[in-house]
Structure formats: C-alpha cells, structure tokens
Amino acid sequence: MSRIAIIGGGISGLSAALRVHELATEQNRDVRITLFENSDRLGGVLRTERIGEYLVEHAADMWITNKPEANGLCERLGLADRLIPTDAKFRKSLVLRGGKAYPVPEGFQLMVPEQAWPMLRSPLLSWCGKLRLLGEAFVRSRRDGADESLASFVRRRCGTEAFERLVQPLVGGIYTADPEKLSLKATLPRFIDMEREHGSLIRAALRSSRAKSSGTSGARYGMFVSLPNGIEELVTTLTRRVAEIADIRCASPVQRVAWMPLSEGSDEDVQATFTIDSVEHFDAVVLAVPSFVAARLLAENHPGFSNELNRIEYASTVIVASGHRLADIEHPLDAFGFVIPHIERRKLLAVSFTSRKFPGRAPDGHVLLRTFIGGALQPELCELDDAAILEVVRRELSELLGVRGEPDFIRVLRHTRAMPQYHVGHLDLVARIQGEMQKTPGLALAGSYLTGVGIPDSIASGEAAATKVMTCRNVSRRSNSST
Numbered sequence: 001m002s003r004i005a006i007i008g009g010g011i012s013g014l015s016a017a018l019r020v021h022e023l024a025t026e027q028n029r030d031v032r033i034t035l036f037e038n039s040d041r042l043g044g045v046l047r048t049e050r051i052g053e054y055l056v057e058h059a060a061d062m063w064i065t066n067k068p069e070a071n072g073l074c075e076r077l078g079l080a081d082r083l084i085p086t087d088a089k090f091r092k093s094l095v096l097r098g099g100k101a102y103p104v105p106e107g108f109q110l111m112v113p114e115q116a117w118p119m120l121r122s123p124l125l126s127w128c129g130k131l132r133l134l135g136e137a138f139v140r141s142r143r144d145g146a147d148e149s150l151a152s153f154v155r156r157r158c159g160t161e162a163f164e165r166l167v168q169p170l171v172g173g174i175y176t177a178d179p180e181k182l183s184l185k186a187t188l189p190r191f192i193d194m195e196r197e198h199g200s201l202i203r204a205a206l207r208s209s210r211a212k213s214s215g216t217s218g219a220r221y222g223m224f225v226s227l228p229n230g231i232e233e234l235v236t237t238l239t240r241r242v243a244e245i246a247d248i249r250c251a252s253p254v255q256r257v258a259w260m261p262l263s264e265g266s267d268e269d270v271q272a273t274f275t276i277d278s279v280e281h282f283d284a285v286v287l288a289v290p291s292f293v294a295a296r297l298l299a300e301n302h303p304g305f306s307n308e309l310n311r312i313e314y315a316s317t318v319i320v321a322s323g324h325r326l327a328d329i330e331h332p333l334d335a336f337g338f339v340i341p342h343i344e345r346r347k348l349l350a351v352s353f354t355s356r357k358f359p360g361r362a363p364d365g366h367v368l369l370r371t372f373i374g375g376a377l378q379p380e381l382c383e384l385d386d387a388a389i390l391e392v393v394r395r396e397l398s399e400l401l402g403v404r405g406e407p408d409f410i411r412v413l414r415h416t417r418a419m420p421q422y423h424v425g426h427l428d429l430v431a432r433i434q435g436e437m438q439k440t441p442g443l444a445l446a447g448s449y450l451t452g453v454g455i456p457d458s459i460a461s462g463e464a465a466a467t468k469v470m471t472c473r474n475v476s477r478r479s480n481s482s483t
C-alpha cells in the first residue's frame with residue numbers, strides 16, 4: 001500500500017483527495033489517503049451560514065460554468081440536478097458615477113462594447129470617453145505577446161476614462177486587484193488573443209457570432225450557478241464522500257514537509273519519502289494550502305523553491321453581510337449589485353444584492369446585501385476593527401442606496417490574505433514553480449494561486465495534483481506490489 005498526504009482541506013485539497021481515490025480505484029491500486037486540515041472544519045474559505053431566514057455566503061456565492069470542473073465534480077457527487085442558475089429577472093450590474101448607480105451598457109463585456117448604441121446612451125462615460133472607447137477599432141495593435149498590466153492594456157486600447165470608469169471597477173471587482181499590476185495574460189488572455197488575431201477588441205467582438213446573440217452586460221451572469229443550500233452544500237457532500245475514503249484530521253496544522261531521496265545521483269530515479277512534522281512518512285504529498293503556507297512548509301528543505309512561492313502576493317477583503325427590509329431601502333435594487341470605481345474615492349468596493357441573484361436567500365419583503373471593502377487598492381481598511389468597518393459601511397450604504405433603519409442582522413466576515421494576486425509575470429513565475437516541482441515527482445501543489453482564482457480552477461488544480469502524485473514511481477511501485 002502507498003500513502004498519500006493531502007495538506008489543506010479547502011475545495012482544492014478535498015478535490016485532490018477524491019481524485020486520488022478515483023484514480024486508485026480505476027487502476028486497482030491500494031492507496032491510503034490522509035488529509036490534514038489546520039482548522040476544525042473543512043471547506044477553507046467556502047462557508048455558508050443560516051442567520052434566521054437568511055442564507056449567507058461567507059466567501060464565494062456562485063461559480064462559472066464555462067470551465068467544466070465544478071459542474072463535473074457535482075455530477076460525480078450526484079448534485080447535478082440541484083444546480084440553480086442566477087435569477088434572470090435582475091441579471092445586470094450597476095456602476096457608480098458621481099454617487100449614482102447606472103447600469104453597465106448592454107453588450108459591454110468587461111472591456112469591449114459589443115453594441116454602440118447602448119454605450120452612446122450611457123451616462124457612465126463622457127462624450128470624449130465614449131468616442132475614445134469606440135475609436136478602439138482604429139488603435140494600432142500590439143502583437144508581441146508580451147505580458148502587460150490590465151491598466152496599461154485598457155488605457156492603450158480603450159482610453160483612460162473607459163479604464164477608470166468601467167474596466168477598473170468591473171475587473172477589479174473580480175480579482176480585488178491593483179489593475180496597474182494585474183497581469184492580463186494570466187487573467188483575461190482572451191483579450192490579448194482578440195487584439196492579436198483581429199487587430200481590435202471591437203472588431204473581434206463584431207465578428208463573433210456569440211457577441212451578436214449574448215444580449216447581456218458586465219459579468220456573464222447567465223453562466224453562473226450555485227446550489228439551493230449555498231456553496232456549503234458542495235463542501236458537505238464532498239466532505240462526506242472524502243470521509244469514506246480518507247483519514248481526515250482536522251485541527252492538525254502541518255508545520256514542515258521534508259523529503260529524502262531514496263536513490264541519489266540518477267536523475268529520473270530520484271524518489272522521495274516525505275516526512276510530515278518529523279513523524280509521519282508518506283510516498284507522496286499534495287500541498288493544497290495558500291502559496292505563503294506552502295513556502296513555509298518547504299522552507300527548510302527547499303529554500304529556493306520557497307522563495308519563489310513567497311513572491312505571490314495576496315490581498316485581503318472584508319465582507320459585511322446584512323439583512324434589511326426592502327421598505328428601508330430607497331433604491332429599487334433592480335440588479336445583482338453595483339461596483340464602485342476607485343476614482344469615486346469611496347470606501348466601498350462593491351455591494352452585491354445577494355438575494356436578487358438567488359431568490360429565497362432572504363425572507364419575503366427583505367433583501368440580503370454583501371458589501372465588500374479593502375482589496376489591493378485599499379488594504380488599510382481591512383485593518384479597521386469591526387465597529388469602524390460597520391460605521392463606514394452603514395454610512396456609505398445610506399448615502400448610495402438610501403438604506404435606513406436597523407438591519408435584521410449585520411455581520412463582519414474577514415478574509416485575510418485570501419485573494420492571490422496575479423501580477424505581471426505571474427505565468428512565468430508559476431512555470432518556474434511547476435518546473436521545480438517536476439524535480440520532485442511525489443510532490444504536487446494545488447490552489448487558487450496557480451492558474452485561476454475561481455472554484456472551478458481550484459478543483460482543476462486539486463485534480464491535476466492528484467494525477468501527478470498518482471503517476472509518481474513511489475506510489476505506482478508500492479501500490480502495484482500490493483495488488
């Protein structure tokens with residue numbers, strides 16, 4: 001029998017555990033899985049809580065379906081029939097300008113106006129800004145394929161106003177990032193391809209048949225799903241399954257992972273036995289923890305590798321979840337939420353009208369709001385204590401949405417160093433990290449800091465890590481010998 005350790009019980013680690021088991025079953029191998037989790041619960045940042053009649057997500061509240069891994073996992077867990085789409089009734093986003101929220105012009109997809117007329121009628125840009133944005137079709141294209149920040153790319157192609165008023169809040173909202181540092185290649189490479197292949201984003205969009213029929217704006221909300229009991233339903237179902245196949249150890253923070261080559265000298269023959277916290281031995285290890293934790297665990301054995309992992313920065317955010325009577329809010333809340341450009345000099349990043357996305361998450365006549373602050377552009381706000389955060393949020397919700405009276409509940413949810421930042425050069429950095437990883441076949445990394453920040457990406461990274469450790473010679477040799 002071979003022994004595999006998975007460190008980290010978030011969605012990446014849980015997915016890795018299930019995939020190891022599935023591969024072992026397919027290949028008729030005897031593998032023992034141990035999952036170590038720091039906290040006393042599994043799921044990592046993913047958590048759903050019932051507060052009275054409200055269903056409150058602590059972090060993610062939906063996932064995108066154009067990446068297949070999350071839906072694929074749901075299918076394998078018997079959850080496919082339970083997936084729910086976002087409510088079509090309010091499927092749009094608003095952006096703040098001059099203290100007032102306006103809809104993202106129809107057909108505007110993150111940085112491309114696919115339709116001219118709604119853009120020309122929108123109060124979100126001045127006439128100069130609109131003409132400059134539509135002039136994107138005539139801007140000379142860059143085809144060298146070099147990595148570039150989101151800010152540099154959008155200013156160059158669409159103009160400063162479109163960047164500051166639309167793209168920064170819409171894209172910044174997804175990545176809670178500093179757009180001057182955010183790598184376009186690592187986050188939204190399709191826009192680089194559009195420039196390279198068609199010479200312009202607008203021309204590329206006009207040529208795409210998808211563009212002509214999409215009819216949506218901002219985030220492509222029609223592509224997102226959740227589950228009736230929230231994201232926790234995925235976590236609990238997956239956890240139940242993993243508990244049947246693995247030894248799960250909660251409240252077990254790993255401090256150190258070390259390994260010793262079994263046979264020295266010959267390159268591909270070098271196999272490692274991994275030692276966790278100097279006591280337990282494993283044939284392979286999946287590190288499904290944030291990169292700065294992985295760096296710490298590997299520091300003693302592999303300082304160079306650890307330094308590379310430490311170069312990935314993280315941002316923090318605070319979500320204030322609150323439940324209100326609709327009668328206490330002046331704004332009609334006829335959207336999924338609004339985002340706030342940095343240039344508006346507000347403290348809030350965005351407000352999600354959460355129960356508009358998924359009805360039934362607030363009692364009748366009430367609404368669930370999730371207000372985001374902090375992120376890479378205003379990190380100091382995450383340092384405030386709860387009372388100061390609540391004061392900021394209440395004041396701005398009152399000014400921007402006309403929220404009055406006492407909420408049914410209000411809760412501060414902190415996410416410290418929870419959002420990996422894909423800075424320019426990220427893909428090269430990850431390639432170097434993965435290159436180092438190849439030198440130790442029994443070691444694999446998983447998590448949202450590698451090749452995508454969302455739930456489907458995290459699941460994909462866990463499954464890829466499982467595949468890697470299952471093909472290493474330590475595991476195949478030992479598990480084969482027992483069959």
Ligand SMILES: Cc1cc2nc3c(=O)[nH]c(=O)nc-3n(C[C@H](O)[C@H](O)[C@H](O)COP(=O)(O)OP(=O)(O)OC[C@H]3O[C@@H](n4cnc5c(N)ncnc54)[C@H](O)[C@@H]3O)c2cc1C
Binds near residue numbers: 007011012059060454
């Ligand atoms: C506020 C917020 C909102 C988000 N919204 C969305 C969204 O709407 N849609 C979407 O698709 N994605 C969203 N995401 C991203 C998504 O939630 C993450 O990509 C994903 O959950 C990351 O999972 P993970 O397992 O890689 O990491 P984590 O969830 O961070 O899990 C890592 C685990 O490792 C454990 N650990 C740490 N150190 C140790 C140690 N020494 N020993 C053992 N265990 C350890 C931790 O306790 C944790 O359980 C959001 C993220 C955040 C923070």
